[in-house]
């Protein structure tokens with residue numbers, strides 16, 4: 001999957017991924033989750049400046065009417081994940097044991113409500129995974145991690161692209177889900 005969705009630009013419409021900059025118009029973004037809206041509008045640029053999270057926006061483009069708007073976004077941060085005991089035991093047997101496994105966190109993810117019903121959320125997750133797999137050439141990354149909202153449609157979205165839930169006692173409103181990037185030869 002390239003970082004353009006609908007690359008043949010049928011009817012002049014396509015989606016293109018870009019790293020967030022000051023020049024993007026973020027004010028109209030609304031994914032109906034106040035925290036995720038607010039992060040994009042108030043914190044994302046500052047997080048980039050302090051190397052805490054990088055934000056990637058998916059731009060909806062309609063060249064016929066010269067429209068350009070943010071359809072969704074996600075953030076990535078370096079992370080370390082402590083695996084549940086049963087998985088840790090397996091890693092220990094295979095001599096791959098580290099207290100924290102190297103990972104990348106998808107910290108925030110939302111799609112604009114005007115694109116509801118398009119499964120754009122799943123596309124955003126796939127774009128994030130593609131970017132992380134590219135990074136694996138330069139640094140060790142074993143897992144992609146997300147603290148998914150405990151809502152059926154959110155957990156299902158991550159399940160659909162291969163994430164599995166792990167037992168993480170103590171989290172009330174989110175469910176930790178991981179994707180193992182290991183590909184046997």
Ligand SMILES: CC(C)(COP(=O)(O)OP(=O)(O)OC[C@H]1O[C@@H](n2cnc3c(N)ncnc32)[C@H](O)[C@@H]1OP(=O)(O)O)[C@@H](O)C(=O)NCCC(=O)NCCS
Nearest residue numbers: 031033109110111116117118119120121122147148149153
């Ligand atoms: C989660 C999210 C990205 C999914 O977007 P999407 O893939 O474009 O979702 P779609 O609109 O295509 O809907 C896909 C399915 O989810 C359901 N769904 C979407 N939004 C929903 C909502 N707010 N409440 C309940 N169900 C919802 C749809 O009914 C559909 O169900 P189906 O599989 O039975 O047909 C989007 O709902 C969103 O941005 N939510 C707010 C932010 C958020 O929760 N982010 C996840 C953080 S971990």
